[in-house]
Amino acid sequence: MSGFVYSEKPIRIERGEGPYLYTEDGTEYLDVGASYACTPVGHCHPDVVDAVTEEAKDLFYVQASYPVDSRDKLYNRLAAIAPGSIDNVWLCNSGTEANEAALKFARAATGREKIIATKRGFHGRTMGALATTWKKKYKHYYEPLMDGVEFVDYGDVEQLEEAVDEDTAAMIVEPVQGEGGIYPASAEYVKAAREITEEAGAALIADEIQTGLGRTGKMWACEHAGIVPDILTSAKGIASGLPMGATLVQDWVAENHGNHGSTFSGGPVISAAAAATLDVIVEEDLPSHAAEIGEYLAEELGAKIEADEIDARRVRGKGLMLGIEVKRGSNRLVKNLALKEQVLALPAGRTVLRLLPPLTIDKGHADQLLKSIDSVMGGADQ
Numbered sequence: 001m002s003g004f005v006y007s008e009k010p011i012r013i014e015r016g017e018g019p020y021l022y023t024e025d026g027t028e029y030l031d032v033g034a035s036y037a038c039t040p041v042g043h044c045h046p047d048v049v050d051a052v053t054e055e056a057k058d059l060f061y062v063q064a065s066y067p068v069d070s071r072d073k074l075y076n077r078l079a080a081i082a083p084g085s086i087d088n089v090w091l092c093n094s095g096t097e098a099n100e101a102a103l104k105f106a107r108a109a110t111g112r113e114k115i116i117a118t119k120r121g122f123h124g125r126t127m128g129a130l131a132t133t134w135k136k137k138y139k140h141y142y143e144p145l146m147d148g149v150e151f152v153d154y155g156d157v158e159q160l161e162e163a164v165d166e167d168t169a170a171m172i173v174e175p176v177q178g179e180g181g182i183y184p185a186s187a188e189y190v191k192a193a194r195e196i197t198e199e200a201g202a203a204l205i206a207d208e209i210q211t212g213l214g215r216t217g218k219m220w221a222c223e224h225a226g227i228v229p230d231i232l233t234s235a236k237g238i239a240s241g242l243p244m245g246a247t248l249v250q251d252w253v254a255e256n257h258g259n260h261g262s263t264f265s266g267g268p269v270i271s272a273a274a275a276a277t278l279d280v281i282v283e284e285d286l287p288s289h290a291a292e293i294g295e296y297l298a299e300e301l302g303a304k305i306e307a308d309e310i311d312a313r314r315v316r317g318k319g320l321m322l323g324i325e326v327k328r329g330s331n332r333l334v335k336n337l338a339l340k341e342q343v344l345a346l347p348a349g350r351t352v353l354r355l356l357p358p359l360t361i362d363k364g365h366a367d368q369l370l371k372s373i374d375s376v377m378g379g380a381d382q
């Protein structure tokens with residue numbers, strides 16, 4: 001038997017520690033993308049390992065309507081970091097499920113059908129979330145998908161005003177588009193989205209699956225615009241790479257949520273991992289740290305581009321969610337970084353090299369990354 005969906009990379013990872021991944025022969029790789037924003041506190045953080053180990057000895061599973069300590073602890077941690085008045089949470093097992101629930105809750109709470117999504121946006125691969133995802137290449141084999149989705153240009157306030165009306169259940173939006181190529185929305189756009197949806201009685205869903213948990217320099221990227229969405233989704237790094245998604249909702253949405261459920265909703269072991277992960281993020285103030293290291297990286301990269309030291313067009317992003325735009329060949333750059341420099345990065349489409357390192361990286365790691373980028377993207381190599 002072999003897997004068939006993913007093409008296998010020629011690097012067999014045996015273990016991870018902090019920002020590094022190791023092969024069996026001990027080769028050390030700096031992970032700035034291999035774990036896809038799933039390790040905000042680094043690989044195998046001792047506090048998370050301890051929490052998981054302890055909980056695994058006690059309880060793997062009991063149905064979610066029975067209160068358990070680890071889930072209660074997670075609820076408390078989420079309450080402490082949730083933006084504004086958001087005070088209800090649905091736990092699930094992935095990002096796409098968190099968005100699937102968000103769309104269902106929005107439709108149930110409003111009794112409306114229409115969903116507004118943004119061009120270039122990515123919200124997951126199940127049939128509902130996929131319908132709100134923009135790129136045809138993810139969708140066309142599987143149609144028909146969920147009905148009722150309308151796309152608008154990301155950043156265009158006028159189009160949004162046109163699109164949102166009294167039939168609109170929700171607008172779903174990433175405060176910084178991730179898969180689409182690392183495009184931060186302006187604070188004005190996010191504020192306008194908040195006002196326009198509120199005016200129309202529609203829910204604003206902030207998909208913070210990639211941007212959340214401190215990555216962009218604040219706990220949640222919507223905080224850069226000073227707004228509180230009606231629904232906020234999180235996943236990826238929330239349990240340090242164990243599968244968990246969370247849909248946080250305001251009271252008015254929670255009041256009439258319809259009839260949703262999932263066997264594994266917030267299992268004890270994953271909840272323990274998530275609570276421990278959030279503790280580290282808060283205690284070490286990783287959002288501020290991400291802002292600082294991210295700014296350093298962006299400035300250094302910008303200077304290199306300006307001085308023609310590396311062959312790239314520009315650098316975009318916020319905090320430790322950065323994209324380096326190149327003319328073409330992002331996949332080749334990722335490959336060269338891995339094989340020549342032992343740095344594992346990510347593409348976002350053909351023209352963006354994406355960096356999503358653990359938020360715990362220090363200036364030394366950033367310098368190692370910059371040196372590797374120099375060597376692979378420097379004039380001589382092109």
Ligand SMILES: *Cc1c(COP(=O)(O)O)cnc(C)c1O
Pocket residue numbers: 094095096097099122123124125174178179207208209210211235236
């Ligand atoms: C990764 C991602 C998803 C999907 O999460 P999965 O866990 O892969 O289902 C949804 N939205 C955004 C913004 C993402 O980055």
